[in-house]
Amino acid sequence: MGTHYSSREMIDKLIGFDTVSRNSNMELIDFVADYLESHGISSTRVFNDDKTKANLYATVGPMIEGGIVLSGHTDVVPVEGQPWSTDPFTVVEKDGRLYGRGTSDMKSFSAIALSKVPEMIEKGLSSPIHFALSYDEEVGCIGAPRMIEQIAANLPRPRAVIVGEPTMMDIVSAHKGILTLVTTVTGREAHSSLVEDGVSAVMVGAKLISYITDMMAENKARSDADCPFSPPYTTLTCGVVNGGTAGNIIARECSFMWDIRHIPEDDPMMFVNRFIAHCDEEVLPGLRKIAPEASIVTEIRSNVPALNPEDSGEAEMLVRSLTGKNTASAVSYAAEAGQFQQAGFSTVLCGPGSIGVAHQPNEYIDIAQVKAAEEFMSKLIDRLSQ
Numbered sequence: 001m002g003t004h005y006s007s008r009e010m011i012d013k014l015i016g017f018d019t020v021s022r023n024s025n026m027e028l029i030d031f032v033a034d035y036l037e038s039h040g041i042s043s044t045r046v047f048n049d050d051k052t053k054a055n056l057y058a059t060v061g062p063m064i065e066g067g068i069v070l071s072g073h074t075d076v077v078p079v080e081g082q083p084w085s086t087d088p089f090t091v092v093e094k095d096g097r098l099y100g101r102g103t104s105d106m107k108s109f110s111a112i113a114l115s116k117v118p119e120m121i122e123k124g125l126s127s128p129i130h131f132a133l134s135y136d137e138e139v140g141c142i143g144a145p146r147m148i149e150q151i152a153a154n155l156p157r158p159r160a161v162i163v164g165e166p167t168m169m170d171i172v173s174a175h176k177g178i179l180t181l182v183t184t185v186t187g188r189e190a191h192s193s194l195v196e197d198g199v200s201a202v203m204v205g206a207k208l209i210s211y212i213t214d215m216m217a218e219n220k221a222r223s224d225a226d227c228p229f230s231p232p233y234t235t236l237t238c239g240v241v242n243g244g245t246a247g248n249i250i251a252r253e254c255s256f257m258w259d260i261r262h263i264p265e266d267d268p269m270m271f272v273n274r275f276i277a278h279c280d281e282e283v284l285p286g287l288r289k290i291a292p293e294a295s296i297v298t299e300i301r302s303n304v305p306a307l308n309p310e311d312s313g314e315a316e317m318l319v320r321s322l323t324g325k326n327t328a329s330a331v332s333y334a335a336e337a338g339q340f341q342q343a344g345f346s347t348v349l350c351g352p353g354s355i356g357v358a359h360q361p362n363e364y365i366d367i368a369q370v371k372a373a374e375e376f377m378s379k380l381i382d383r384l385s386q
Contacts, residue, residue, distance in 0.1 A: 002039035004118055007374055008098075010111035012091045014074075015100040021075040021139045024052045028074050032056060032114065032133065039117050043131075044154075046147045053135040055147035059155065060117060061125030061384070068318070068380065069130045069151070069161040069345070071336060072110035073137030073144070076102040082361035097364040104353030104365045109164025112352070112373045116381060123385040130158055137336055140180055140302025144336040148343045160315035163337040164351030166358055166365075169372045171319050171328040172349035176229060177306035178334035179260045179268040183208065183298045185243075188291035189252040198250035199291045202243040204283065205254035208296070209238045211278060212258055215271055227263060228330035234262040235332075236271060257301075261332060264306040272298070305338035307347060315348035322379045323350070331355065350376075 005013065017028040033043045036058050043058035061067065079088040079101055086092040088101035098108075110133060120129060132151065135143035151158075165172070185205045190198025216236040223233035236258065243254030260268045279296040287294035309328070310316060316328055328348075333355065340347040352373035353365040 005115050007112045007115045010115040014107040014111045015091050018089050019075050020078050025074045025135050029054045029056050056133045058131045059128050060120045061128035065156040067128035067158045069158045070113045071132040071163045073134045075138050077138050077359045084361050096367050099364045104166045105358035108365050109351040116377045125384045127384040141304040141336050160318050161340045161345045161347040163349050165335050165349045166353035166355045173309045173328035174330035175307040176261045176332050178304045180301045184255040186295045190250045192248045199287050200250045201254035202251040212236045229332050234266045236260050264308045304334045305342045307338040314346040319350050
């Protein structure tokens with residue numbers, strides 16, 4: 001009759017896999033595939049280049065158009081350096097909460113949906129439910145596009161995608177996009193007393209980071225108070241800086257990672273192109289007067305599109321009818337929803353848990369949120385069984 005797990009048991013199972021993004025997620029994927037297979041449901045893995053990670057998609061119900069995709073990422077962020085009170089990869093229940101890495105972001109959504117597979121089969125879906133589990137969302141939504149491409153090519157067209165990021169089961173119809181970059185400045189080493197003989201990559205890098213900050217300040221100054229995002233403008237921030245070898249050596253190299261989290265109406269490449277033009281036209285000529293070999297190279301590491309609000313979108317209307325909620329909001333984090341939408345699918349965010357505890361030590365989900373998601377899934381199944 002297939003393997004059965006309660007929602008809590010399935011949450012325990014998924015949290016127990018250490019799928020921090022630097023690790024493989026294959027044990028979790030294999031577990032899910034075996035579980036689905038026990039119910040007679042085949043699944044498809046979509047691997048990364050070296051086959052150490054995989055997406056998985058599967059269909060419960062008839063292979064016809066008009067189904068619903070339930071989307072969740074399998075990876076979680078690291079726990080090192082965080083003051084956890086419990087084992088992050090063992091669910092601990094306390095004071096009406098379940099603690100563990102990924103309880104909120106976002107394994108509980110997938111676990112609850114998977115635990116409902118027997119109910120889906122028992123009630124007999126007249127429209128399909130498609131599971132879509134991805135890898136490497138936390139490092140730039142890298143894995144999902146390969147899976148989305150196959151879903152678009154190989155499955156009957158679904159009418160809506162629900163991405164179960166933690167929204168407290170509220171409806172989120174828009175999220176910012178994110179473009180991540182690395183800029184590497186190469187100068188010339190010299191003794192730190194001979195400043196005119198060298199080009200300090202670190203000091204140039206500092207000026208470029210300041211230029212990035214200035215671009216963000218311009219966005220803030222012209223921001224629209226009616227913009228639904230917080231903050232209500234495109235942000236540009238630098239998160240990591242590396243450079244130099246010693247305090248008395250003019251640094252030859254400096255690199256820094258930065259990101260652009262853009263509201264849907266802003267094109268992030270506008271900021272990238274402006275930054276590169278500033279480097280090429282305003283900064284490099286002066287550096288090369290001292291060091292002809294000087295360079296500034298900027299690479300794009302990931303580019304995740306924003307989720308735009310859809311006018312009477314199928315996904316939002318469906319979730320409104322299931323939750324009884326009549327409003328939708330916008331969030332400033334990026335997610336895979338924009339990638340599904342870019343592929344032509346009506347998409348919305350709705351899932352249990354709070355983004356406020358995501359990535360934090362002692363991450364948790366309220367048991368009340370688990371129950372709310374269980375009720376949501378049962379209503380969805382009933383709807384698709386009519």
